[in-house]
Amino acid sequence: MSDTDTRNDTAAGTTDRPDPAPHPVASADEVEAAWRDPKLANVLYHDWEAQTYDDKWSISFDDRCIAYARDRFVAAAGAAGWPYARSLEVGCGTGFFSLNLRQAGILDEVHVTDLSPGMVEAAKENARRLGFEVSGRVADAERLPYEDDTFDVVVGHAVIHHIPDVELAFREMLRVLRPGGRFVICGEPTRYGDLVARKLSQATWWAATRATQLAPLRDRWARTREELDESSRAAALEAVVDLHTFDPDTLARTAERAGAVTVRTVTEELTAAWFGWPVRTFEHAVNPERLGWGWASFAYRGWLRLSALDRLVKRVVPDELYYNVSITGVRG
Numbered sequence: 526m527s528d529t530d531t532r533n534d535t536a537a538g539t540t541d542r543p544d545p546a547p548h549p550v551a552s553a554d555e556v557e558a559a560w561r562d563p564k565l566a567n568v569l570y571h572d573w574e575a576q577t578y579d580d581k582w583s584i585s586f587d588d589r590c591i592a593y594a595r596d597r598f599v600a601a602a603g604a605a606g607w608p609y610a611r612s613l614e615v616g617c618g619t620g621f622f623s624l625n626l627r628q629a630g631i632l633d634e635v636h637v638t639d640l641s642p643g644m645v646e647a648a649k650e651n652a653r654r655l656g657f658e659v660s661g662r663v664a665d666a667e668r669l670p671y672e673d674d675t676f677d678v679v680v681g682h683a684v685i686h687h688i689p690d691v692e693l694a695f696r697e698m699l700r701v702l703r704p705g706g707r708f709v710i711c712g713e714p715t716r717y718g719d720l721v722a723r724k725l726s727q728a729t730w731w732a733a734t735r736a737t738q739l740a741p742l743r744d745r746w747a748r749t750r751e752e753l754d755e756s757s758r759a760a761a762l763e764a765v766v767d768l769h770t771f772d773p774d775t776l777a778r779t780a781e782r783a784g785a786v787t788v789r790t791v792t793e794e795l796t797a798a799w800f801g802w803p804v805r806t807f808e809h810a811v812n813p814e815r816l817g818w819g820w821a822s823f824a825y826r827g828w829l830r831l832s833a834l835d836r837l838v839k840r841v842v843p844d845e846l847y848y849n850v851s852i853t854g855v856r857g
């Protein structure tokens with residue numbers, strides 16, 4: 526273990542308590558209880574996914590994902606004030622957002638937190654591979670184990686739609702921010718965008734899993750029955766952990782009720798999401814060995830071109846139809 530792992534960072538205002546260990550294999554009783562407890566479901570689901578999460582979501586720490594993280598941050602919060610000296614990420618997963626923001630020069634000192642111990646371990650491991658110093662804590666975003674006025678920026682990506690009390694999470698982010706500090710939460714699903722993406726994904730799954738059972742395709746293109754069953758189980762748990770979709774204006778009001786000022790939301794990805802979600806679903810539905818570099822290049826270039834188109838039509842398409850909403854605000 527490096528001193529990063531064991532650091533009990535009183536300078537960063539952490540409150541002391543030992544972190545629980547990752548728990549990648551859940552018992553039947555725990556799974557049963559998780560149907561009624563979204564936080565337990567989040568821990569079980571994300572601990573289970575932690576070791577395969579980067580592959581599943583094509584997460585990397587190279588130019589592609591550095592640019593993606595930087596562009597989401599800039600779209601929401603602009604490019605002033607970099608680097609933020611001390612940052613906290615809530616719901617860090619494997620570190621996709623803050624490790625790439627650190628590489629982009631937006632963040633300096635990085636502290637990562639997640640409800641899932643397996644995810645915190647995975648994020649620290651990714652940081653270690655990149656040669657960074659990060660401190661990681663297992664923490665519920667509704668109850669952050671840090672003292673008031675600790676951070677210059679709090680970031681998050683694809684996390685608040687999992688949190689039961691979003692207003693309480695904003696209150697916590699504001700509490701641990703210094704006066705004038707900023708939170709930047711990106712990549713949350715909008716209500717309409719999510720609805721369309723789910724329908725397209727369901728149709729793609731239905732068509733791809735049936736087509737690959739046809740005799741001429743089965744041997745080379747079909748996933749095994751075990752893999753398809755595992756995907757179905759994951760999809761069922763996803764329904765428990767995905768708690769919210771957002772209307773951008775309502776989300777802004779929630780942050781203001783929590784005490785944030787100069788709140789702003791921005792939406793992104795319209796046709797890019799209509800393309801990207803079926804592409805991703807197709808990748809999960811068929812034998813991955815059949816999809817090589819050519820497919821990956823098609824998927825990424827297609828997404829880039831459609832994202833550019835989506836920015837062009839932004840003036841005429843209502844914000845709430847876009848798939849992703851990001852929100853930023855300041856502690857007054």
Ligand SMILES: C[S@@+](CC[C@H](N)C(=O)[O-])C[C@H]1O[C@@H](n2cnc3c(N)ncnc32)[C@H](O)[C@@H]1O
Nearest residue numbers: 567571616617618621639640641665666682687
């Ligand atoms: C969809 S993943 C996103 C992970 C990462 N931010 C990314 O973009 O790759 C959501 C993460 O939020 C975490 N999470 C869910 N509920 C949480 C809570 N109440 N407090 C903190 N983290 C939470 C999950 O464990 C999971 O790692």
